[in-house]
Amino acid sequence: MSAHDDAGRTDVRDLLGAYALDAVDDVERRAVERLVASDPDAAQELAELRATAALLGSAVRTAPPADARGAVLEAIRRTPQDRTPDGDGRAVRVDDEPAAGAVPDTAVRDTAAPDTAAPGTAGDVPGDPRGVTDLAARRRARRPNWLAVAAIAVGAAAVPASVAWQQAQEADRAREQAQVLAALLAEPDTEVVRGQVEGGGTAVGVLGTDQAVFTATGLEDPGAGREYQLWVIRDGVAVPDAVMPDRSGEVRAVTDAFAAGDALAVTVEPRGGSLEPTTVPVVVLAAEA
Amino acid sequence: MHPTPAPALRSPRARRTAAWGTLSLVTTTPGGPPGPAGATGVDEPATLDALLLRVGTGDETAFASVYDALSASVYGICFAVLRDRDHAAEVLQEVMVEVWRTAARFEPDRGSARTWALTLAHRRAVDRVRAVQAQRTRDQRVLDEQVERPFDVVSEEVEDSMERARVRRCLDALTPTQHEAVVLAYYGGRTYREVAEQLAAPLPTVKTRIRDGLLRLRDCLGVAA
Numbered sequence: 232m233s234a235h236d237d238a239g240r241t242d243v244r245d246l247l248g249a250y251a252l253d254a255v256d257d258v259e260r261r262a263v264e265r266l267v268a269s270d271p272d273a274a275q276e277l278a279e280l281r282a283t284a285a286l287l288g289s290a291v292r293t294a295p296p297a298d299a300r301g302a303v304l305e306a307i308r309r310t311p312q313d314r315t316p317d318g319d320g321r322a323v324r325v326d327d328e329p330a331a332g333a334v335p336d337t338a339v340r341d342t343a344a345p346d347t348a349a350p351g352t353a354g355d356v357p358g359d360p361r362g363v364t365d366l367a368a369r370r371r372a373r374r375p376n377w378l379a380v381a382a383i384a385v386g387a388a389a390v391p392a393s394v395a396w397q398q399a400q401e402a403d404r405a406r407e408q409a410q411v412l413a414a415l416l417a418e419p420d421t422e423v424v425r426g427q428v429e430g431g432g433t434a435v436g437v438l439g440t441d442q443a444v445f446t447a448t449g450l451e452d453p454g455a456g457r458e459y460q461l462w463v464i465r466d467g468v469a470v471p472d473a474v475m476p477d478r479s480g481e482v483r484a485v486t487d488a489f490a491a492g493d494a495l496a497v498t499v500e501p502r503g504g505s506l507e508p509t510t511v512p513v514v515v516l517a518a519e520a
Numbered sequence: 521m522h523p524t525p526a527p528a529l530r531s532p533r534a535r536r537t538a539a540w541g542t543l544s545l546v547t548t549t550p551g552g553p554p555g556p557a558g559a560t561g562v563d564e565p566a567t568l569d570a571l572l573l574r575v576g577t578g579d580e581t582a583f584a585s586v587y588d589a590l591s592a593s594v595y596g597i598c599f600a601v602l603r604d605r606d607h608a609a610e611v612l613q614e615v616m617v618e619v620w621r622t623a624a625r626f627e628p629d630r631g632s633a634r635t636w637a638l639t640l641a642h643r644r645a646v647d648r649v650r651a652v653q654a655q656r657t658r659d660q661r662v663l664d665e666q667v668e669r670p671f672d673v674v675s676e677e678v679e680d681s682m683e684r685a686r687v688r689r690c691l692d693a694l695t696p697t698q699h700e701a702v703v704l705a706y707y708g709g710r711t712y713r714e715v716a717e718q719l720a721a722p723l724p725t726v727k728t729r730i731r732d733g734l735l736r737l738r739d740c741l742g743v744a745a
Contacts, residue, residue, distance in 0.1 A: 245724070245727050245728060245731055246727060246731075247731055248727070248730040248731030248732070248733070248734045248735070249705065249711075249712040249727055249730050249731070251734060252642075252702070252705040252706045252712075252730060252734070253642055253643050253646040253709070254705040254710060254711045254712040254715065254730065255711065255712065256711060256713075276735075278630060278631050278635075279738050279743055279744070280731075280734045280735070280738060281631060281635050281639050282631060282632065282635045282738075282743045282744075283734050283737050283738040283741060283743045284638070284639070284642065284706060284734070285632075285634055285635040285638040285639060286683055286686075286687055286737075286741055286743065287687060287702075287706050287707070287737075288593050288594075288596065288597040288638040288641065288642060288706075289593045289596075289634070289638065289683045289684075289687075290683050290684045290686075290687035290688070291593075291596035291597060291599075291600045291684075291707070292592040292593045292596045292683075292684070293592060293595050293596035293599050294592055294595070295591050295592060295594075295595035295608075295609065295612055296595075296605070296609050299591065299595070299609055299612055299613055299616075300587060300588075300591065302613055303587060303591075303612075303613050303616045303617060304580070304583075304584060304587070306613065306617050307580065307583060307616075307617055307620040307621075308580065310617055310620060310621055311621075312576075312578060312620065312621055312622075312623065312624060313621050313622050313624060313625070314624060
């Protein structure tokens with residue numbers, strides 16, 4: 232990790248090629264993205280290298296399976312589009328309940344739907360006031376539960392592949408975050424701060440001089456189509472940072488955009504994150520002045 | 521959707537040609553998708569950009585055209601990186617739905633529609649291959665098998681095209697070390713660290729090789745962003 236901790240601009244610029252080929256790790260990716268955001272020359276080079284990489288892609292054009300077209304056209308009919316925040320003043324994102332299979336996240340989330348349906352149907356099972364067992368009524372009452380169970384089973388069968396690779400990705404990310412954390416904690420100027428999260432949960436920030444780690448546990452589910460997003464607050468301005476997938480009430484993220492004196496904040500945003508906060512922060516963490 | 525890796529990912533290659541990146545010419549796969557997919561002609565970019573902008577406004581007909589223009593490239597990238605038809609088909613669908621979902625974010629000033637979509641495709645293919653690899657034991661990732669993996673394996677189904685010929689010519693114009701680093705990173709879905717490990721070369725060297733190689737390819741292919 233130390234390799235890119237003190238990586239100068241030139242080193243980051245050297246990464247443009249590897250970045251264009253998706254051959255960098257998350258920390259390097261963010262370093263390149265910061266460079267490109269502030270350096271038009273680098274942005275221009277990246278645009279050209281990406282176009283070059285795309286030609287490498289076009290060169291291996293291969294006829295896809297014939298049934299993919301129908302499946303995709305069917306899927307998009309069920310998939311709402313993300314809206315850009317600018318322009319016609321519409322909502323930041325129209326992201327209701329996206330179709331199953333649209334994105335891995337969605338596939339996982341959707342399996343929760345039968346769950347929420349189940350309690351309702353279970354509550355319908357009538358208790359017989361006279362203590363007489365009406366088997367037929369019970370059977371009738373039970374049927375919806377079976378449907379719910381079947382629905383869950385279908386969902387569960389569809390999930391493993393995507394869950395497995397999400398977990399694998401998560402493991403990679405966790406390893407990297409652990410490395411950053413270890414490096415940060417070794418620095419003398421690093422401060423560790425803790426705060427309560429509005430709505431439940433505890434947040435911890437490890438604030439270094441040019442990097443920070445944010446973690447929170449015990450969080451509420453952000454809600455369908457919504458995610459926790461991290462912000463770096465500098466001079467009163469919120470700079471958008473990572474969208475943090477909620478893993479059973481736990482989120483974490485590493486940010487390179489952090490500098491000494493900044494604060495970290497978290498808001499609940501439409502899935503995919505926003506460019507400006509659309510809600511009030513649930514927690515703000517800053518070093519003691 | 522089954523998590524078990526399909527055979528293509530682990531079976532040893534029957535054909536072993538000397539080096540990866542030998543882009544051999546093969547005959548065009550018949551029955552390719554109709555319309556713009558057949559030829560990425562000189563006027564494709566503007567048309568495709570316009571189509572993608574329309575997709576951004578929810579135009580499903582425009583999306584169907586975008587699918588026809590891009591699906592073979594997207595699938596080809598996925599298949600090159602993943603070496604597995606099922607995974608490639610899944611990622612193709614995932615990418616095309618993401619194109620639909622996020623089309624409003626496409627900004628033609630910042631690159632062509634094709635570049636935008638193929639960048640996304642490669643990233644998603646790489647995400648998937650890294651996850652699939654991590655899912656299996658990392659130790660068993662048998663790097664040496666991958667070293668021997670000839671790029672030709674893809675060829676049987678890869679469509680012949682002008683781009684293909686041009687790209688092959690320009691790849692051949694790179695130094696062998698640049699060539700191998702670029703090909704391993706792009707088609708192999710490797711990080712430059714993995715490339716360095718595999719080639720037993722120092723990290724900074726590989727980083728530079730990839731960048732220099734790509735810059736040279738850019739010039740050879742006459743890319744202007």
